């Protein structure tokens with residue numbers, strides 16, 4: 001990227017709320033897999049003479065998000081009509097709360113580990129301009145030379161989160177979207193699935209010469225449907241606009257669509273065609289006074305521990321690395337599973353090692369098993385207590401890591417505890433010192449050359465890599481059933 005220009009990016013994000021019913025009627029809000037136009041009623045089909053009724057849950061969840069993002073909740077706001085004509089909007093207007101939004105301000109703090117030479121002005125606190133609540137429109141399905149209308153989506157509660165132009169790189173925009181997705185999921189208010197259109201985003205981007213205060217002409221990019229396309233669309237625009245500015249060309253304010261297959265943005269419409277929506281307060285709905293409708297203090301208590309707090313806790317209290325913490329926190333199910341397994345760990349010496357072992361089991365064996373078997377953590381058969389027990393057995397050396405793998409797979413397949421598997425399979429960990437001394441003595445007697453090497457090393461360096469070789473021989477002789485810790489002690493004693 002050229003260092004002559006500074007990139008300025010803002011986002012407009014739409015998130016569908018997964019309430020039971022729609023925003024202003026009692027229709028089922030989950031239309032997945034249902035026939036087109038089968039979850040509709042006169043209200044969401046825009047029939048004359050019908051009256052909207054506000055979905056209280058949608059309001060509550062809007063405020064919940066506001067509290068989670070540190071936004072100011074408006075003293076009062078209106079629902080209003082935004083007039084425009086489109087075939088998927090039979091009323092001829094959309095009910096929104098755009099001009100008197102329920103949430104003002106707010107921020108999302110990210111720990112951004114970026115290459116500073118590429119992103120010199122990276123910010124950690126990204127701020128939100130406002131959030132408003134509205135109804136989604138229906139959908140047009142284009143089929144050859146005609147289009148079909150499906151109104152199942154019409155009236156779905158939709159939050160629009162409008163950020164300030166705080167982002168200075170496409171990466172920041174992507175990280176923000178990903179963290180917002182986690183927060184929406186942790187709050188349980190949206191499935192926030194971009195592939196299904198439950199989370200959508202438009203990006204506004206402009207360039208300005210470094211040091212200039214005024215913003216350049218902004219281009220709005222629409223039709224972004226994945227985190228990767230968000231980043232690529234913004235990267236493309238930076239390149240396109242940089243080249244234009246370098247050539248002395250003027251950038252027009254316009255809307256461009258992202259073509260994911262071609263990896264380019266394409267001009268859709270210029271500013272001249274901008275709508276005048278003629279907003280006015282919805283006459284059929286009263287103004288909303290949040291403090292009258294809700295106990296906001298109580299609502300605040302319902303906010304669960306959010307990803308940022310969890311990450312901090314995993315690193316500072318549990319001693320995990322940042323990457324490990326990131327992966328666990330990335331999936332709320334995985335994070336809960338981890339924490340419930342950790343809850344079993346008694347606070348005692350060595351408990352942090354067990355916690356780390358639990359994390360490693362989850363990030364290694366558990367994730368690999370889930371991927372290979374197309375399962376997710378919610379239907380995974382090893383419960384938290386059994387995972388903790390397995391981690392404890394591995395940590396104490398009661399079972400070797402090799403046997404541990406075998407036991408793990410059997411546990412994952414049957415849901416049984418480690419003890420049950422061990423006794424069923426006849427796996428016996430040999431920890432008996434007398435028995436192991438006999439085996440180790442035989443190995444020593446048969447490998448005098450290695451013994452000499454070991455003693456030479458120890459004399460010169462105080463230790464020898466041969467020790468591990470001897471442990472390996474003992475494990476082989478016992479078919480992996482020897483307790484490696486005891487073997488180590490016996491070897492040190494007998495090798496002198």
Ligand SMILES: [Zn+2]
Nearest residue numbers: 025027041044
């Ligand atoms: Zn309806």
